Amino acid sequence: MIDKRVASLADAVAGIEDGATVLVGGFGASGVPVELVHALLDQGTTDLTVVTNNAGSGETDVAALLRERRVRRIVCSYPRSAGSVWFEERWRAGEVELELVPQGTLSERMRAAAAGLGGFFTPTGADSRLAEGKEVRVIGGRRHVFEEPLRGDVALVKAARADRWGNLVYRTAARNFGPTMAAAAELTVVQVDEFVELGELDPEVVVTPGIFVDRVVRVGAA
Amino acid sequence: MIDKRVASLADAVAGIEDGATVLVGGFGASGVPVELVHALLDQGTTDLTVVTNNAGSGETDVAALLRERRVRRIVCSYPRSAGSVWFEERWRAGEVELELVPQGTLSERMRAAAAGLGGFFTPTGADSRLAEGKEVRVIGGRRHVFEEPLRGDVALVKAARADRWGNLVYRTAARNFGPTMAAAAELTVVQVDEFVELGELDPEVVVTPGIFVDRVVRVGAA
Amino acid sequence: MSPGVRLEMRDVARRVARDVPDGAYVNLGIGLPTLVADCVGHDKEVVYHSENGILGMGPAPAPGEEDPELINAGKQPVTLVPGGAFFHHTDAFLMMRGGHIDVTVLGAFQVSETGDLANWATLDATHPPAVGGAMDLAVGAKRVLVLTTHTTRAGEPKLVPRCSYPLTAAGVVDRVYTDLAVLDVTPAGFCVREMVAGLTREDLQGATAAQLSFADDLGVLAP
Amino acid sequence: MSPGVRLEMRDVARRVARDVPDGAYVNLGIGLPTLVADCVGHDKEVVYHSENGILGMGPAPAPGEEDPELINAGKQPVTLVPGGAFFHHTDAFLMMRGGHIDVTVLGAFQVSETGDLANWATLDATHPPAVGGAMDLAVGAKRVLVLTTHTTRAGEPKLVPRCSYPLTAAGVVDRVYTDLAVLDVTPAGFCVREMVAGLTREDLQGATAAQLSFADDLGVLAP
Numbered sequence: 078m079i080d081k082r083v084a085s086l087a088d089a090v091a092g093i094e095d096g097a098t099v100l101v102g103g104f105g106a107s108g109v110p111v112e113l114v115h116a117l118l119d120q121g122t123t124d125l126t127v128v129t130n131n132a133g134s135g136e137t138d139v140a141a142l143l144r145e146r147r148v149r150r151i152v153c154s155y156p157r158s159a160g161s162v163w164f165e166e167r168w169r170a171g172e173v174e175l176e177l178v179p180q181g182t183l184s185e186r187m188r189a190a191a192a193g194l195g196g197f198f199t200p201t202g203a204d205s206r207l208a209e210g211k212e213v214r215v216i217g218g219r220r221h222v223f224e225e226p227l228r229g230d231v232a233l234v235k236a237a238r239a240d241r242w243g244n245l246v247y248r249t250a251a252r253n254f255g256p257t258m259a260a261a262a263e264l265t266v267v268q269v270d271e272f273v274e275l276g277e278l279d280p281e282v283v284v285t286p287g288i289f290v291d292r293v294v295r296v297g298a299a
Numbered sequence: 300m301i302d303k304r305v306a307s308l309a310d311a312v313a314g315i316e317d318g319a320t321v322l323v324g325g326f327g328a329s330g331v332p333v334e335l336v337h338a339l340l341d342q343g344t345t346d347l348t349v350v351t352n353n354a355g356s357g358e359t360d361v362a363a364l365l366r367e368r369r370v371r372r373i374v375c376s377y378p379r380s381a382g383s384v385w386f387e388e389r390w391r392a393g394e395v396e397l398e399l400v401p402q403g404t405l406s407e408r409m410r411a412a413a414a415g416l417g418g419f420f421t422p423t424g425a426d427s428r429l430a431e432g433k434e435v436r437v438i439g440g441r442r443h444v445f446e447e448p449l450r451g452d453v454a455l456v457k458a459a460r461a462d463r464w465g466n467l468v469y470r471t472a473a474r475n476f477g478p479t480m481a482a483a484a485e486l487t488v489v490q491v492d493e494f495v496e497l498g499e500l501d502p503e504v505v506v507t508p509g510i511f512v513d514r515v516v517r518v519g520a521a
Numbered sequence: 522m523s524p525g526v527r528l529e530m531r532d533v534a535r536r537v538a539r540d541v542p543d544g545a546y547v548n549l550g551i552g553l554p555t556l557v558a559d560c561v562g563h564d565k566e567v568v569y570h571s572e573n574g575i576l577g578m579g580p581a582p583a584p585g586e587e588d589p590e591l592i593n594a595g596k597q598p599v600t601l602v603p604g605g606a607f608f609h610h611t612d613a614f615l616m617m618r619g620g621h622i623d624v625t626v627l628g629a630f631q632v633s634e635t636g637d638l639a640n641w642a643t644l645d646a647t648h649p650p651a652v653g654g655a656m657d658l659a660v661g662a663k664r665v666l667v668l669t670t671h672t673t674r675a676g677e678p679k680l681v682p683r684c685s686y687p688l689t690a691a692g693v694v695d696r697v698y699t700d701l702a703v704l705d706v707t708p709a710g711f712c713v714r715e716m717v718a719g720l721t722r723e724d725l726q727g728a729t730a731a732q733l734s735f736a737d738d739l740g741v742l743a744p
Numbered sequence: 745m746s747p748g749v750r751l752e753m754r755d756v757a758r759r760v761a762r763d764v765p766d767g768a769y770v771n772l773g774i775g776l777p778t779l780v781a782d783c784v785g786h787d788k789e790v791v792y793h794s795e796n797g798i799l800g801m802g803p804a805p806a807p808g809e810e811d812p813e814l815i816n817a818g819k820q821p822v823t824l825v826p827g828g829a830f831f832h833h834t835d836a837f838l839m840m841r842g843g844h845i846d847v848t849v850l851g852a853f854q855v856s857e858t859g860d861l862a863n864w865a866t867l868d869a870t871h872p873p874a875v876g877g878a879m880d881l882a883v884g885a886k887r888v889l890v891l892t893t894h895t896t897r898a899g900e901p902k903l904v905p906r907c908s909y910p911l912t913a914a915g916v917v918d919r920v921y922t923d924l925a926v927l928d929v930t931p932a933g934f935c936v937r938e939m940v941a942g943l944t945r946e947d948l949q950g951a952t953a954a955q956l957s958f959a960d961d962l963g964v965l966a967p
Contacts, residue, residue, distance in 0.1 A: 079767045079789045104573040104610070105596035106589060157651040158596070168649045177650050180572065181614030181657035185414065188611045192407065193842035193884055195438035198417030200660045201618060204637075204691035207652065216417035220691075242791070242800075242827045246503065249607055251590035253573050256609040260838065276826025281468065282504050283829035284609070286799045288769050288791070288844050301544045301566045326796040326833070327819035328812060352833075379874040380819070390872045399873050402795065403837030403880035410834045415619035415661055422883045423841060426860075426914035429875065442914075464568070464577075464604045471830055473813035475796050478832040482615065498603025505606035506832070508576045510546050510568070510621050 081243040081293050082272060086116035089266050089294040093122050093231050096149075100187065100229035100258040101129040101139060105158070108251035110235040110268050112296045114138040117233070118145060128152040128187070128229060130180060130254065134160030143167050152227065154180035177207060182224055184257055190226035191260035191289075198223055232262035236285065239269045240276075243290030244283045252284065259289040266292045303465040303515050304494060308338035311488050311516040315344050315453050318371075322409065322451035322480040323351040323361060327380070330473035332457040332490050334518045336360040339455070340367060350374040350409070350451060352402060352476060356382035365389050374449065376402035399429060404446055406479055412448035413482035413511075420445055454484035458507065461491045462498075465512030466505045474506065481511040488514045526719045527700040530670065532744030535560040536715075537626055537668055537698050545623040546570055546616075548658055550640075551595035554626040554668050568604075570622055572654040574613045577605020594654065617654065618661040625662035627655070629669045629697075631684040634710035634731040636694040638667065639686035659690035671699035671728050678730035680704065680711060701725055703742055709734060715742035749942045750923040753893065755967030758783040759938075760849055760891055760921050768846040769793055769839075771881055773863075774818035777849040777891050791827075793845055795877040797836045800828020817877065840877065841884040848885035850878070852892045852920075854907045857933035857954040859917040861890065862909035882913035894922035894951050901953035903927065903934060924948055926965055932957060938965035 083089050090113060093099070099117070103109030118141055125148050132153055133140030142148050143163040151173055156164050167173040178186070179202050189197055198221035202208050212223040234255045236245040245267060247255055259265045272295055305311050312335060315321070321339070325331030340363055347370050354375055355362030364370050365385040373395055378386050389395040400408070401424050411419055420443035424430050434445040456477040458467040467489060469477055481487045494517055528536075530553055538560035541547055548570045549555050558580070561567050569578040571593045578593060579600035587598035601607075616622060631639040641655040659665060672678055680697065696714075697704045702725055703715040713735045716725055726733050751759075753776055761783035764770055771793045772778050781803070784790050792801040794816045801816060802823035810821035824830075839845060854862040864878040882888060895901055903920065919937075920927045925948055926938040936958045939948055949956050 079791070105592055107573065107592050107596075108590060155651040155653040157649050165649055169647075175649065177652055179652050179656040180610075180654040181618050181661075184611040184614050185416075185618075188838075189419070191842050192838040193422065194407075195420030195422070195436070195441075195443035197411070197419040199618065200415065200417070200690075201656045203660075205641075205656060205688050207656070214417070219417075221417035240827060244827060244829060247607075249503075249588060249591040249601070250571070250573050250575055252607055253610045257611045260842070260844070278829075279504075280800070280824055280829045281471075281506075282501075283831075284503075286829040286831060286839075287827070288793070288799055288839055301568070327815055329796065329815050329819075330813060377874040377876040379872050387872055391870070397872065399875055401875050401879040402833075402877040403841050403884075406834040406837050407841075410615075413619050414615040421841065422913075423879045425883075427864075427879060427911050429879070462604060466604060466606055469830075471811060471814040471824070472794070472796050472798055474830055475833045479834045482619070482621070500606075502577070502601055502606045505608075508606040508608060508616075509604070510570070510576055510616055 080241045081287065081290055082241055083292050083294050086112055086294055087120070089113060089292050090116045090120055093117060095122055096124045097230040098126040098128065100232040100262055101127055102234045102254045102258050104130050104253040108235050108253045108255060109138050110233040111138050113233040113266060113268050114142065118142055118147065123147045124149050126150040126152065128227060130154050130183065131158055132156035132161045132164035134158060140164065143173060146172065148173050150174040150176065152176045152178060154178055154183050179207065184254065186224050186227035187257050187261040190228035191257065194226055196223055196225045229258065229262035230264065232258040232265045234259050234265060234267045236267050236269050238271045238273050238278065239267060239293040240273050240278055242275060243287030243293055244278050245285035245290065246278060246282060247284055256285045259285045265290050268294050268296045270297070271295065302463045303509065303512055304463055305514050305516050308334055308516055309342070311335060311514050312338045312342055315339060317344055318346045319452040320348040320350065322454040322484055323349055324456045324476045324480050326352050326475040330457050330475045330477060331360050332455040333360045335455040335488060335490050336364065340364060340369065345369045346371050348372040348374065350449060352376050352405065353380055354378035354383050354386035356380060362386065365395060368394065370395050372396040372398065374398040374400060376400055376405050401429065406476065408446050408449035409479045409483040412450035413479065416448055418445055418447045451480065451484035452486065454480040454487045456481050456487065456489045458489050458491050460493045460495050460500065461489060461515040462495050462500055464497060465509030465515055466500050467507035467512065468500060468504060469506055478507045481507050487512050490516050490518045493517065526717055528717055528742065528744060530700060531556055533668060533698050533700055535744050536703065536742060537666060540666065541565065541567055541624055546621065548617065548622045548625045548662065550625065550627040550658065552628050554628060555595065557626050570616060572613050572617065574608050574610055575601065575605065577602045614657055617657045620661060620663055622662040624664045624666060625658045626666045626668050627658065629667045629679060630686045631679050631681050632667055632694050632697050633681055633684045636692045636706040637684050638689045638694050639684040641689050642687040644686060655689050659693045664695050665693050667694050667697045669697065669699055671701040678728060681730040701728060712736055713739060715740040717742045749940055751940055751965065751967060753923060754779055756891060756921050756923055758967050759926065759965060760889060763889065764788065764790055764847055769844065771840065771845045771848045771885065773848065773850040773881065775851050777851060778818065780849050793839060795836050795840065797831050797833055798824065798828065800825045837880055840880045843884060843886055845885040847887045847889060848881045849889045849891050850881065852890045852902060853909045854902050854904050855890055855917050855920055856907045857905055859915045859929040860907050861912045861917050862907040864912050865910040867909065878912050882916045887918050888916050890917050890920045892920065892922055894924040901951060904953040924951060935959055936962060938963040940965045
C-alpha cells in the first residue's frame with residue numbers, strides 16, 4: 078500500500094539533515110512552498126545549500142532561513158529583488174556563498190540530474206564571466222559551456238492537489254520549478270492545498286507522476 | 300491572425316524536400332501519423348533520413364517508405380519487429396543505412412536539439428559497441444558517452460485535438476514521441492482527430508503548446 | 522543636439538511594436554521592453570511568452586482580480602488569453618534557449634558594433650549580482666531587439682566598439698531602437714536605418730562611441 | 745543433473761515476484777519478465793512503468809476492450825489502473841535513466857561475474873540489430889534483476905566469467921534468477937543464495953561457466 082500523505086509539516090520535513098542541499102520551488106512569490114520552508118526553519122536544520130530562483134523577500138521563506146543563518150551557500154539566478162534584504166545583508170557580510178547560475182541553466186542542470194545525465198553543453202553564458210573556470214567547447218561554430226547536473230538531497234515543492242500516490246497537479250504559473258525539482262532530489266516533499274482520492278486526477282493531466290514524490294502534506298489542515 | 304490549420308494532407312506535407320530529415324512519431328502502432336506518412340509518400344519525396352523508434356510493419360507508414368525506396372538512412376532504436384519485412388529487405392541489400400540508437404538516447408538527443416543544447420553525456424550505451432567512435436568520459440566514477448543533438452527538418456506527429464494556434468493534447472500512450480519531436484523540428488506537421496475552438500483546451504492540460512507546431516490537419520475530414 | 526529632439530521611450534516602444542510580425546511568439550524583457558505589448562496593434566495576433574511558464578500572457582488584470590501565482594517575469598500580476606497554456610520552467614526555458622521564440626526585446630547597458638550585449642551586470646561589485654533569464658534569451662531567441670536610451674543618464678554612449686560592462690552574450694543583437702535612432706547590427710558594424718527628425722548625422726555620431734554607417738534609404742524615426 | 749530438476753520459468757517468475765517490495769516502481773522487460781506481474785501478490789501495491797509513457801500499467805484488457813494506442817513495451821494491449829498517468833517518451837526515459845525505477849527485471853543472453861549484462865544483440869550479423877530501451881534500463885534502474893534460463897537451449901552456460909556477446913552495460917546486474925538458482929552478483933563474483941531441490945553444488949557449477957560461491961545460509965529455490 079502506497080500512501081505518501083503525512084499528517085503534519087513537522088513530519089514532512091523530519092530527517093532533513095544539517096548540510097543538506099535543498100531545492101526550493103517558486104518564482105517570486107508564485108509557487109513558493111512557504112509552510113515547508115518554515116517547518117524546516119522550526120526544525121532547526123542548518124548549514125544548508127539552498128537552490129532557488131530568488132533569495133526570498135521580507136521575513137518569509139528563504140529570507141527567513143538567511144536571517145537565521147541557516148544557509149551556507151545559495152545557488153540562484155536572481156537573488157536580488159525588492160525586499161531581498163536578508164540575502165543582501167548576509168552576502169555583503171560574506172556569511173553566505175553565492176553561486177550565480179543563468180535561470181535556464183539552473184533549471185536544465187536540475188533536469189540533467191533528474192535524467193541521469195553527466196552534464197551538457199549550452200551556449201547560455203558561454204561568452205560571459207559565468208563560464209570562467211568551466212570547459213568551453215565550440216560546437217557548430219558556436220561557443221558552448223559545459224554545465225554539470227545539479228541534484229538535491231531534498232526538494233520542497235508546492236502543488237495544488239495530490240493523491241496518496243503523490244501524483245500532482247499545479248495551479249497556473251505556480252507550476253514553475255516544481256516538476257523539475259521534484260524529479261531532481263533524493264527526497265521530494267510537497268505541500269498541497271487539497272488531497273483527492275486515487276483515480277480522481279485525470280491520467281492525461283497529471284503533471285508530476287508520483288514516482289518523483291516521497292511525502293505530501295496538506296497545508297491549512299486542522 | 301494565427302491559423303495553423305490546413306485543409307488537406309497534401310497541403311500538410313507540401314514543400315517537404317528531398318533529402319530532408321523527418322522525425323516520425325509513434326511506438327509500435329501507437330501514435331503513428333500514418334496518414335501524414337502516406338501523404339509524404341504520395342508527394343514523391345525521396346532520399347529521406349527517417350528518425351523513428353520502429354521501422355514500420357507490413358505495408359504501411361515507414362515500411363511503405365522503405366518499400367518505395369524513399370529512405371536513404373534510418374535512425375532508430377528498434378527497427379526489427381514482427382512484420383518489419385521491408386526494413387529487413389532493404390537493410391540486407393545495403394539499400395538503407397541504419398544508425399542504431401538506444402531508445403532513451405534517441406528521445407534525449409531530440410530533446411537536446413529542441414532545447415538548444417550542444418550535446419550531453421549519458422551512461423546509456425557507454426559500455427557498449429554503440430559508443431564506438433564517440434567521446435567517452437568518466438564522470439563521478441562512471442563511464443559516460445557524449446551524444447549529439449538530433450534535429451529534424453520536419454516532424455510528423457499524431458495528436459488527438461488541436462486548436463488553430465496548434466495547441467495539442469494526445470490520447471493515452473499515443474503521446475509517446477509526439478511532444479519531443481514536435482519541439483525538435485524546423486517544420487512540425489500534426490494530424491489530429493478533431494479541431495476545437497481556441498480557448499477550449501484547458502491551459503493546464505495542453506501538452507504541446509502551439510509554439511512548437513506549424514501545420515495541423517484533421518484526418519478523416521471530408 | 523537640440524533639446525527635445527529625443528523621443529519618449531514609450532514612442533520608441535511603439536516603433537518596436539511595428540516590427541513585431543503578426544503571429545510571432547514574443548518574449549519581452551522586464552522594464553522598458555514591457556511597454557511594447559501595449560503598442561502592438563489589434564490587427565496582429567501576437568503570443569507572449571513568460572519565462573515562468575506561460576504562453577499567451579495577457580494584460581494586467583483589473584484591480585481586485587489579481588491571482589498572486591499568475592505573474593510575469595517582472596513579478597507583476599498578469600492574465601492568460603484564450604489559447605494560452607501553462608508549463609514548467611524547464612520547458613519555458615527550452616522555448617527560450619532552443620530558438621522557439623521569434624522575437625525578444627531586451628534592455629541594455631551597452632551594445633557593441635559586433636552585436637555583443639551587456640545587460641545583466643554593472644561594474645559595481647558592492648551590489649550582489651543577478652542574471653535571471655537574460656543570457657538564455659539573448660542566446661536563444663531567433664531575433665534579438667534592444668530597446669534602450671541612446672546614452673546613459675550621464676550622457677555616456679551605450680553603443681560602443683566593445684562592451685566594457687560584463688557580457689551577456691556575444692554577437693546576438695540584430696537591431697537597436699533608441700530615443701535617437703534605429704540601427705541594425707551588420708557585418709560592417711552599426712548601420713543607421715532611421716533617425717529622429719531634427720538630428721544631424723554628426724549629432725548622432727557624437728552621441729555614439731561606435732562608428733556609424735547610414736542606410737541609403739535612411740528614414741525618419743517617428744512614433 | 746537429473747531431468748525435471750529445473751523449475752518452470754513461470755515458477756521462477758513467482759520467486760522474483762517475492763523480491764519485489766510493496767510500493768515499488770517496477771519496469772518489466774519484454775518476454776519472460778512480464779510473467780512477474782501476474783505473480784505479485786495482491787497484498788502489495790506495485791506501480792508498473794512502461795517505456796512508452798505509462799505509470800500504473802494494469803493487466804491486459806478483456807477481449808474486445810483493447811485500445812490500440814494503449815500498449816506496453818512489447819506492443820501488447822494493456823490497461824491503466826486508478827492513480828496511473830501518461831507522459832511523453834522523454835519523461836518516460838528520464839524515469840528509467842535517472843534512477844527513479846526501483847526494480848527492473850530483464851532477460852539475458854549472458855551475465856558476467858562482475859555484473860555485466862548482454863541482452864540486446866547476438867553474434868549473428870545477418871540479423872539487423874535492435875536495442876530499444878535495454879541499455880537505458882540496465883544503467884538507470886536502482887536494482888537490476890535478471891530472469892533467465894540457467895543455460896541456453898543448446899546447454900551452454902549463460903553465467904560466465906566475461907560476456908562474449910555484445911555488452912548492454914557493465915557492472916549493473918544485482919541478482920540473477922534462473923530455473924536452477926538465485927545468485928547475487930557480489931564483489932567476489934556470483935554467490936548462490938538458493939538452489940532447486942535435487943541439485944548438487946557440483947551440478948550447478950557444471951552448468952555455470954563462472955566460478956560460484958555459496959551462501960552460508962543457502963536456501964531452496966521453490967516456486
